[in-house]
Amino acid sequence: xxxxxxLSKLFTTTDGPVDALRHINLTINNGDIYGxxxxxxxxxxxxxxxxxxxxxxxxxxxxxxxxxxxTLNKKEIxxxxxxxxxxxQSFNLLMQRTCLENIMLPLKLAHVPAAQxxxxxxxxLETVDLPNKANAYPAQLSGGQQQRIAIARALxxxxxxxxxxEATSALDPKTTHSILELIREINRKMNITVIVITHQxxxxxxxxxxxxxxxxxxxxxxxxxxxxxSNPRSNATRSLIYPEMAEGMMLFDKGGQRLxxxxxxxxxxPLIARMAMECGIAASIIGASTRSVxxxxxxxxxLDIPGSPEDLAKAISFLSNVPDVxxxxxxxxxxxxxxx
Amino acid sequence: xxFASAFTPEKLQEAWECLLNEFPFAIWxxxxxxLLATFFAIVIGLPLGVLLVTGESKGIRPLPGPLxxxxxxxxxxxxxxxxxILMVMIIPLTRVIVGTSVGTVASIVPLTVAAFPFIAxxxxxxxxxxxxxxxxxxxxxxxxxxxxxxxVMLPESVPSLITNFTLAITTIMGYTAMSGAVGGGGLGKxxxxxxxxxxxxxxxxxxxxxxxxxxxxxxSFGTWLAARSDKRLKEK
Numbered sequence: 068x069x070x071x072x073x074l075s076k077l078f079t080t081t082d083g084p085v086d087a088l089r090h091i092n093l094t095i096n097n098g099d100i101y102g103x104x105x106x107x108x109x110x111x112x113x114x115x116x117x118x119x120x121x122x123x124x125x126x127x128x129x130x131x132x133x134x135x136x137x138t139l140n141k142k143e144i145x146x147x148x149x150x151x152x153x154x155x156q157s158f159n160l161l162m163q164r165t166c167l168e169n170i171m172l173p174l175k176l177a178h179v180p181a182a183q184x185x186x187x188x189x190x191x192l193e194t195v196d197l198p199n200k201a202n203a204y205p206a207q208l209s210g211g212q213q214q215r216i217a218i219a220r221a222l223x224x225x226x227x228x229x230x231x232x233e234a235t236s237a238l239d240p241k242t243t244h245s246i247l248e249l250i251r252e253i254n255r256k257m258n259i260t261v262i263v264i265t266h267q268x269x270x271x272x273x274x275x276x277x278x279x280x281x282x283x284x285x286x287x288x289x290x291x292x293x294x295x296x297s298n299p300r301s302n303a304t305r306s307l308i309y310p311e312m313a314e315g316m317m318l319f320d321k322g323g324q325r326l327x328x329x330x331x332x333x334x335x336x337p338l339i340a341r342m343a344m345e346c347g348i349a350a351s352i353i354g355a356s357t358r359s360v361x362x363x364x365x366x367x368x369x370l371d372i373p374g375s376p377e378d379l380a381k382a383i384s385f386l387s388n389v390p391d392v393x394x395x396x397x398x399x400x401x402x403x404x405x406x407x
Numbered sequence: 408x409x410f411a412s413a414f415t416p417e418k419l420q421e422a423w424e425c426l427l428n429e430f431p432f433a434i435w436x437x438x439x440x441x442l443l444a445t446f447f448a449i450v451i452g453l454p455l456g457v458l459l460v461t462g463e464s465k466g467i468r469p470l471p472g473p474l475x476x477x478x479x480x481x482x483x484x485x486x487x488x489x490x491x492i493l494m495v496m497i498i499p500l501t502r503v504i505v506g507t508s509v510g511t512v513a514s515i516v517p518l519t520v521a522a523f524p525f526i527a528x529x530x531x532x533x534x535x536x537x538x539x540x541x542x543x544x545x546x547x548x549x550x551x552x553x554x555x556x557x558x559v560m561l562p563e564s565v566p567s568l569i570t571n572f573t574l575a576i577t578t579i580m581g582y583t584a585m586s587g588a589v590g591g592g593g594l595g596k597x598x599x600x601x602x603x604x605x606x607x608x609x610x611x612x613x614x615x616x617x618x619x620x621x622x623x624x625x626x627s628f629g630t631w632l633a634a635r636s637d638k639r640l641k642e643k
Binding site: 149 | 538540541543544545546547548549550551554558559562563565566636637638639640
């Protein structure tokens with residue numbers, strides 16, 4: 068179990084101090100595939116580097132099975148890093164070494180005898196499904212294959228925790244999928260806890276069971292993935308789940324009354340047309356991101372309601388009477404635009 | 408004297424005999440003083456170059472700032488003294504180490520002193536080319552600073568090191584020619600004392616041509632070896 072307690076990291080730059088992380092509290096249970104998601108600059112890379120002490124937190128603690136990693140000396144940290152390993156966006160393989168040598172590296176660093184290291188590396192090549200690439204050099208492999216070798220390398224020392232720092236961000240969707248499959252398999256078969264850092268909601272959606280949303284160095288939302296997805300409470304979460312919607316709102320700059328309609332498995336029906344007919348409100352759809360599962364709808368729709376505040380109230384009461392639909396008034400956007 | 412008269416048939420005949428009699432030994436002297444000086448310069452310069460990278464404040468094993476400043480100043484100082492002057496300046500040191508300040512063996516001392524700061528800078532630049540992400544990956548595996556240097560930084564920069572060491576060898580060979588001025592042997596001495604001072608310009612030119620050929624051969628071999636060792640260039 069990894070626990071982050073009141074974790075803060077302050078960087079001193081030439082432009083003054085920067086709060087990279089602010090009072091982070093997270094608990095990652097054994098066996099979790101835990102997603103940490105945020106826009107670039109949200110502090111996710113710093114956060115993941117605090118977990119294996121590549122970055123020393125300015126404040127707060129990182130506990131692994133109750134042990135405060137901040138109190139360990141250099142040698143002990145080096146040992147801990149065999150139990151918490153890491154893969155990266157740019158794979159970071161040694162380019163002058165063969166795949167086999169790359170996988171053997173962490174074992175050699177841990178002074179494992181060469182023959183034993185080689186056997187283990189061959190075994191891992193099987194695990195990542197590249198048994199015939201032992202003597203190939205990384206430059207001869209595709210991105211997805213390089214990441215597989217990097218995963219094998221990260222598994223060499225039989226870790227308990229695998230940190231994935233934007234591990235699929237440099238890969239195409241199909242390769243991303245196969246790498247995520249592999250990570251899920253590792254999580255299940257080897258019982259390795261996985262912490263996934265990403266800016267792609269689809270990654271979290273595909274493999275994570277829990278998620279924390281990071282914005283400006285702070286956790287703004289945390290919980291079960293299904294829960295956070297069906298009912299996002301913060302703007303950061305919404306713009307991550309529905310990035311196209313945030314853009315839609317930017318484009319739509321006339322002032323007005325905005326409603327966010329959330330479908331939590333509502334029966335698919337012509338809702339907007341019904342509202343037009345029954346309430347006489349001609350709402351325009353500013354943005355929408357919905358998915359149908361069977362005959363049920365999940366997702367969001369952002370509406371512009373023309374007319375008076377009474378019309379808005381009418382629309383709200385109409386929509387909130389629909390089962391499995393929730394309605395929120397988008398205060399900040401109408402407010403912002405009213406000022407102009 | 409007439410320049411053209413240096414290339415009469417008799418003079419050319421004389422130069423040809425010199426080529427057969429004197430050149431083989433001169434070439435040998437040039438090569439062994441070059442290679443030995445390069446070897447000693449690498450022995451001193453390589454660790455120094457490593458320290459310049461690992462010891463800086465953001466390096467993998469920071470050293471005290473004043474020590475780093477001292478190393479940098481020392482290297483810049485030695486690099487800025489012209490070789491021919493450095494050679495004379497360190498005659499006392501040469502005497503202490505070799506027992507004499509004259510001769511090919513003695514010339515290896517100033518050659519080494521002139522070359523190791525150069526090598527240190529070349530090693531520094533090679534190591535700085537190593538992708539910092541790969542170093543971070545090694546740290547994330549629990550590598551110690553020593554392991555990062557020996558198992559990651561140096562192996563990853565082998566092609567660049569070969570290229571830079573080739574540059575160093577050809578530069579040091581240029582220095583050996585200068586050491587001919589104060590008693591070091593080799594093609595430089597042959598060109599200066601035999602060719603220039605005794606007005607045998609044909610010999611002078613011949614020595615230069617041989618130096619050019621040796622430089623070319625070393626450079627081509629170095630370039631070939633660097634390309635061959637670089638696994639990033641392997642065909643898919």
